[in-house]
Amino acid sequence: MSREGGKKKPLKQPMKAQRELDETDLKFIEDEKERKLKEKLMRDALLKGKKK
DSSP, X not given: OOOOOSOOOOOOOOOOOOOOOXXXXXXXXXXXXXXXXXXXXXXXXXXXXXXX
């Protein structure tokens, strides 16, 4: 009697090494945060204007 029925679980992938961030990476991340915040504020203002 074998218990090999069904889907097999995939093996766990090894954890990726934490990448060192340099100045350009940090600047890019900061710019992305600012851009997303501005987009959210504009979207909220647009939706607020439509409710009237």
